[in-house]
Amino acid sequence: MSETVNLAEMSAKQLLGYYQEKLDEEARQAKKEGKLVCWSASVAPPEFCVAMDIAMIYPETHAAGIGARKGSLDLLEVADEKGYSLDICSYARVNLGYMELLKQQALTGETPEKLLNSPAAKVPLPDLVITCNNICNTLLKWYENLAKELNIPCIVIDVPFNHTMPITKHSKEYITEQFKYAIHQLEEITGKKFDYDKFLEVQKQTQRSVEQWNRLAAFTHYKPSPLNGFDLFNFMALIVCARSRDYAEITFKKFADEIEENLKNEIYAFKGEEKRRITWEGIAVWPYLGHTFKSLKALGSIMTGSAYPGLWNLTYTPGDWESMAEAYTRIYINTCLQNKADVLSKIVTDGKCDGVLYHLNRSCKLMSFLNVETAEIVEKVTGTPYVSFDGDQTDPRNFAPAQFDTRIQALSEIMESNEE
Secondary structure (H helix, E strand, O other): OOHHHHHHHOOHHHHHHHHHHHHHHHHHHHHHOOOOEEEEOOOOOOHHHHHOOOEEEOHHHHHHHHHHOOOHHHHHHHHHHOOOOOOOOHHHHHHHHHHHHHHHHHHHOOOOHHHHOOOOOOOOOOOEEEEEOOOOOHHHHHHHHHHHHHOOOEEEEOOOOEOOOOOOHHHHHHHHHHHHHHHHHHHHHHOOOOOHHHHHHHHHHHHHHHHHHHHHHHHHHOOOOOOOHHHHHHHHHHHHHOOOOHHHHHHHHHHHHHHHHHHHOOOOOOOOOOOEEEEEEOOOOHHHHHHHHHHHHHOOEEEEEOOOHHHHOOOOOOOOHHHHHHHHHOOHHHEOHHHHHHHHHHHHHHOOOOEEEEEEEOOOHHHHHOHHHHHHHHHHHHOOOEEEEEEOOOOHHHOOHHHHHHHHHHHHHHHHHHHO
16 A cells, blocks of 8 residues: 555544654664754754755754653753753753763764663754754754764854834844855755755745644634644644645644544534633643643643744745745744733633633743733733743653642632633
């Protein structure tokens, strides 16, 4: 049976697993064949590397997967032993620990025990890294450190913070020049001329993937909702890792078609029993994803709003440099407080949410720093109550299930009293 027929018979969940493994296998195969492998920041533009047939690996997604499989602690301990501070992003520490073990393996020819026993997806060391500071400046030092440790090129795309909105023309022009310089660097690294015709096709593919991602996310606007927002956390892997490939488009379209069929048949995420709807602000707690989902579900609360998956709503006009520049700089955490609050208020309203849950993430200072101010503005605009909880995206030592349960119980009681 051909691959096409097999893929057609797969569910969206099966496609998700299939394409995640396919991407990793492509990187492993590229390394065997002497082709280039790039480790990339999650919201850095993949369009350039994909246009040049460079295999892509995303350390943030890779670390999240390790956390979800309960394997982050071993790699965090490797990073601890190397002297990395506990206050550094745990995605970075998991990745730097993983890199250290791969490096040891490459130098000695023997696989360290922690790598051998790790549930981490097996990916090769990079030949270059590319990063972008539109989500945080930690990425700059993290990728600089990878480049120094491995003695490989580091491409940095500088995307200035937007202190005012709308985004200024000079900012878009500056980012456009950053894009063009990154292309120049890739030409030097690969020894090949950049194919602008192929680049245009890659841009078009990216937009088809983003269109299906947005179509999927919009199902949370229905009440009752046929989609639980936690599903977006899982499927987000492909909007990060494969948005410039048809893998993401195929998977999201399949999932959206499945959800649409459920909606027609009045099949809902909570079988029509949802009591209250919440917005989750912040990154998922990957090591405790199941606990956070089940605890909310036990209270009849469904997550129908989150700005986190929306970071990859990278809609732009293919062929228009400034349009692409704007897409990569308007990430809501790369904008001023008022715009951040405006974005979140719209998400609360569109998701018909009754309350907001803020993740005070020890690892992600940028996403947590203005949570109190944001929460106050959003509450004033939408009238929705909020609570926060302490946590971390991949370090299980920084999350207390009992505290989380207490906080969401409090939010549930507030939302319930507001209904009276």
